[in-house]
Structures are given as structure tokens and as C-alpha cells.
Amino acid sequence: MAKHENVSLSVIRRLPRYYRFLGDLLKNGIHRISSRELSLKMGVTASQIRQDLNCFGGFGQQGYGYNVEALHKEIGSILGIDKGLDIILLGAGNLGRAIASHMSFDSRGFNLIGIFDVSEDIIGQTIRGIRVSHADTLPEFCRQRRPKVAMLCIPKNSAQEIADNLVELGIRGFWNFSHYDLALDYDNIVVENVHLGDSLMTLCYRVNEVLEQNPEGPQEKE
Amino acid sequence: MAKHENVSLSVIRRLPRYYRFLGDLLKNGIHRISSRELSLKMGVTASQIRQDLNCFGGFGQQGYGYNVEALHKEIGSILGIDKGLDIILLGAGNLGRAIASHMSFDSRGFNLIGIFDVSEDIIGQTIRGIRVSHADTLPEFCRQRRPKVAMLCIPKNSAQEIADNLVELGIRGFWNFSHYDLALDYDNIVVENVHLGDSLMTLCYRVNEVLEQNPEGPQEKE
DNA sequence: TAGATTGTTAATCGATTAACAATC
DNA sequence: TAGATTGTTAATCGATTAACAATC
Incomplete structure (x- = not known):
């Protein structure tokens, strides 16, 4: 519940996504996660996760990682979902x-x-x-x-x-x-x-781009 | 129709908005606009507009500005709307x-x-x-x-x-x-x-933020 | 204690803005 | 020509990533 003004909009816009992934983990019975593990699941860097969270406080524990339930609840509270x-x-x-x-x-x-x-x-x-x-x-x-x-x-x-x-x-x-x-x-x-x-027009550009660059389609999954 | 690879996604995502504003201008019978005038309408900098457009080519004319119809059509073509x-x-x-x-x-x-x-x-x-x-x-x-x-x-x-x-x-x-x-x-x-x-959760955060900072509401329009 | 992982500072990268020479 | 405004380079700003000391 700390005062956290001046947090950039880029960070705010990522919070709902963290909230979503943490909710999924919770549903899957995972109680603990490190920034590294979460970064792999979400396709972002661990650094970014730690930086983002530390805009609002220190929710983790060195050597352990983050408690999924606590962090999920904390982000919900930061977003003001309870309001x-x-x-x-x-x-x-x-x-x-x-x-x-x-x-x-x-x-x-x-x-x-x-x-x-x-x-x-x-x-x-x-x-x-x-x-x-x-x-x-x-x-x-x-x-x-x-x-x-x-x-x-x-x-x-x-x-x-x-x-x-x-x-x-x-x-x-x-x-x-x-x-x-x-x-x-x-x-x-x-x-x-x-x-x-x-959004649809952006998709239009991007699809036409990949079709030009690679008309055949993907050779293999990433 | 130049090859324009490596244009950043930030720029691409702004193209539909330019297209929209240019379409409006066209509908209002405006045939010519400078990056400065457009920047005021859109709430961005003239620099950004010129930078963005020049990722795809030089569509303007020094001392004159941009032809609205030509630019609108050009951006549509860049987006691939005709495809x-x-x-x-x-x-x-x-x-x-x-x-x-x-x-x-x-x-x-x-x-x-x-x-x-x-x-x-x-x-x-x-x-x-x-x-x-x-x-x-x-x-x-x-x-x-x-x-x-x-x-x-x-x-x-x-x-x-x-x-x-x-x-x-x-x-x-x-x-x-x-x-x-x-x-x-x-x-x-x-x-x-x-x-x-x-998007809705981001709105939740931001509304709660302005309500905390200024519960009374706006004193005046910007 | 040793190992792991955070919180945080410093370095890098990219995007935005400012400036101005080119030119219509 | 003089004035206006682009195209483009250089400067600034902010966001992301890397690194590492702190600490559980």
C-alpha cells in the first residue's frame, strides 16, 4: 500500500498481464516462482519483472523467489480491483x-x-x-x-x-x-x-509483411 | 512502394492513426497540411510525424507540407489495405x-x-x-x-x-x-x-489514481 | 554455511525530440 | 527572391537489460 506515484504507463500496462499469469499459476497449484521462471513463461526478461515489481515494493525474498498467491493479491490491490x-x-x-x-x-x-x-x-x-x-x-x-x-x-x-x-x-x-x-x-x-x-490495420501490415518475406509459411515451430 | 524493412513496431502502430486523421481531413475538404498543423490536431510532435513518414519515403514538399489525399492513399498502400x-x-x-x-x-x-x-x-x-x-x-x-x-x-x-x-x-x-x-x-x-x-484493468488503476490525486474532479478543461 | 535469487545501481539500447541545412 | 517546411542528422530522454552486492 505504499505511495507509488510516477510509475510509467509502460509499467502499468504490464501489470494486468502479470496478474493474469500469476492467476494461472495459482490455478495450477504453483505456490512459488522466481523472476527467471516467470520470465520464461511470459517471454520477457527477468530483469524487467523485478524492475516492474520494485516500482511498488519488494514482494520477493532473496534465494526463494516470489510467493505466487501473495504477489497475485498484491498486484490486484495495486490495480485497485478491490475498489x-x-x-x-x-x-x-x-x-x-x-x-x-x-x-x-x-x-x-x-x-x-x-x-x-x-x-x-x-x-x-x-x-x-x-x-x-x-x-x-x-x-x-x-x-x-x-x-x-x-x-x-x-x-x-x-x-x-x-x-x-x-x-x-x-x-x-x-x-x-x-x-x-x-x-x-x-x-x-x-x-x-x-x-x-x-489493431486490425496493424495486423494487415504485419501479415502482408510476413507473406512477402516468407510466402511459404513457417518451416518449423520456434 | 519502396522496400521498408526494419521499421519499428512503434511506428507501424501509429500508421492507422495517421490514416484515420488524414481520412477525416479529406472528408472535411482539407487538401494540404503541414507536419506542424497535423501535430497539433493529433497531439504528437511534428518531428515524430516527419520521422515516421520518412521511414517509408519522402511524401512531403519543402515549403508546402503534405498533400492530404496523396498521403492518405500512400499510408493505405503501406498498410496494405488494397491487398x-x-x-x-x-x-x-x-x-x-x-x-x-x-x-x-x-x-x-x-x-x-x-x-x-x-x-x-x-x-x-x-x-x-x-x-x-x-x-x-x-x-x-x-x-x-x-x-x-x-x-x-x-x-x-x-x-x-x-x-x-x-x-x-x-x-x-x-x-x-x-x-x-x-x-x-x-x-x-x-x-x-x-x-x-x-485494457479495463489499466483503466481501473488510472481512474483510482486520479481519484486519489484529485477527488473533486477537474476544475477546468485543458 | 553455501546456493539461490532478490533489490538496485549502472550500462545499453531504442525511441523521441530538437535543430538545421536542403529545397520547394 | 524570401518564406515556409521538409528530410535528416544530432542530442536527449526514457525504457530495457545487465550486473552484482545484499540477504534469505
Whole structure:
């Protein structure tokens, strides 16, 4: 629980992956692991693991390694998974509905408490036991429940305006699936952009690259 | 169309974003832009833009800047959007169906040509005009159509085994939504992991961080 | 104690930014 | 021509890796 400010975003973004691998080890009944062993499993260097963890404190023991359960719990606590932030979903179309239905919010630090849309076809539907409400009721809802995070699965065009409104209503973080880069316009507000289209185009480049370099396919597994 | 090997992944990952912003400019009837102007819009440095573009060639003109349409087209060509790689979807549950329905594959360099699942409830459904087939028919399909890329929306447990089979069947790239890190095990195969859960947990950390540092919310917009 | 492995400092590497000569 | 802005080299910055003393 030490104060750990100024940890770089590169390090933060690796924490969930550590958490995932440690969870797997735990499930497999492994109680102890060295940075070296973990590095081999994860395909990173042992140095990086030790450096990353030591941003937050000394969780290991010389000559022994790390206790898997303790470290897993510790990283969960650093990420703030126990905090249970309230989150709302804006836009319950295909993608919003799928992710809301599919994603385990609870085990990742969030409670989904509200879903909003503007389409009459969608309003009234139930997703994960939550009734989709009209976006007009959002201000009142926010004043009552004070959610801090919003997931945006809305069209690009409306993203900026809706985000502005949500900030007025007290939203401090966005999980943004719209194809619009919100990050630029706010200070003191966190935006996590998920640009699936960009990811797909990066894949396009890389596949075409390997196809050019080696059209035949892999001769052997690594 | 110059040979441009050894361009770092950091640069590649920025290309789709340039492409997106240039597409917007084009839509807004802007025909010319300097690296300085673009840098302000995108929230990056002009230096970075010029460096990135010059990995692939000199697309600008001193004293003038860049022609938006030409640059947009050029980046599209670098990404290989015109190639139209065939892609198949494995797993047509909530998430797979949503993304398959939602994503514009065509404008990002792919043709979706097949969808496969193992659930009898899902097989026979039609998504984007494509009938969901039984995964048993996959080997035959691949031998006939030779798709090069697969999108994986399957459970973590089966991911590795299915990916192994797909590599045998000639798949060279994966767009991986399963919570399993495929990348480690193959050489000469491209994996683009989309870990939505990791993204959500990173958001969890960052929101809790700003809430601690500034519980009151932003005093003013940046 | 001896062996193992951490925590941490120092060295290396790569990516970003700044500067400016080339040139439209 | 003069002004603007690129392409490109050099400087800076940050992140990763290596090394090793501390210590369990």
C-alpha cells in the first residue's frame, strides 16, 4: 500500500498481464516462482519483472523467489480491483451489448450499474439484468448514483459531445470504443482508447509483411 | 512502394492513426497540411510525424507540407489495405458476432469469408450474409479457400490447440480476442492480441489514481 | 554455511525530440 | 527572391537489460 506515484504507463500496462499469469499459476497449484521462471513463461526478461515489481515494493525474498498467491493479491490491490468502481455503458448496440454481456467487470475492479441508449428498439431490453434506459435519464441517474467511469460504444460523431456532458456529470474515466480520440481534450480525466480498427490495420501490415518475406509459411515451430 | 524493412513496431502502430486523421481531413475538404498543423490536431510532435513518414519515403514538399489525399492513399498502400486478405472468424458467440457484424473489414484490408463455431445453437445462423459452419468443416474449407488470417473469439482453454491446427492449415496471422497469449509460441506467424480485460484493468488503476490525486474532479478543461 | 535469487545501481539500447541545412 | 517546411542528422530522454552486492 505504499505511495507509488510516477510509475510509467509502460509499467502499468504490464501489470494486468502479470496478474493474469500469476492467476494461472495459482490455478495450477504453483505456490512459488522466481523472476527467471516467470520470465520464461511470459517471454520477457527477468530483469524487467523485478524492475516492474520494485516500482511498488519488494514482494520477493532473496534465494526463494516470489510467493505466487501473495504477489497475485498484491498486484490486484495495486490495480485497485478491490475498489469496485461504478461504471455505466453508453450505447447498447452490437458491440456495447456484446462486451457488456461478455466482460467480467467484477473481477476487474468495476460494477456495471447502468446502460443507456437513444434507440427506441433497444431501450427496455435487459442486458445482464440491467434495463437499458433512455439517454435522457442519464443526468438524473448520475446525480443519484455518481458513477465515475463510462464505457462509450457510440458513434464517432456524438462521442465528443456526450463525453463533455459526462464530464460535467462527474465521470472521470472513459473506456472508449468509439473511433474518436478523446484523450486530447481533457486534463485530469483518464481515457483508455480501444481502437479495434487500428489493431486490425496493424495486423494487415504485419501479415502482408510476413507473406512477402516468407510466402511459404513457417518451416518449423520456434 | 519502396522496400521498408526494419521499421519499428512503434511506428507501424501509429500508421492507422495517421490514416484515420488524414481520412477525416479529406472528408472535411482539407487538401494540404503541414507536419506542424497535423501535430497539433493529433497531439504528437511534428518531428515524430516527419520521422515516421520518412521511414517509408519522402511524401512531403519543402515549403508546402503534405498533400492530404496523396498521403492518405500512400499510408493505405503501406498498410496494405488494397491487398484484401481473406480472414475467417472462429467462435461466433456474443463477442465474435458483434465484431464481425460491426467492423468494416473491407476498408481495413480484409475480406471476411467464413465463420465457424462448435455450438449447435449458433451453427446455421447468418452473420453479414455468411452462414456459420461447424468447425469440423474448417480443414476442408481452408484447403479450398486458403485464408491467411483468423480472428479468434474462442475460450482461453481451446485457443492454443485451435491456433496450432490453423497454422497447419496455412493461417499466418491471428487477431486474437481469447484471453490467451499466443504470440510466444510461433515464429513467422503474426499475432495481434486484443486483451480487453487488460485494457479495463489499466483503466481501473488510472481512474483510482486520479481519484486519489484529485477527488473533486477537474476544475477546468485543458 | 553455501546456493539461490532478490533489490538496485549502472550500462545499453531504442525511441523521441530538437535543430538545421536542403529545397520547394 | 524570401518564406515556409521538409528530410535528416544530432542530442536527449526514457525504457530495457545487465550486473552484482545484499540477504534469505
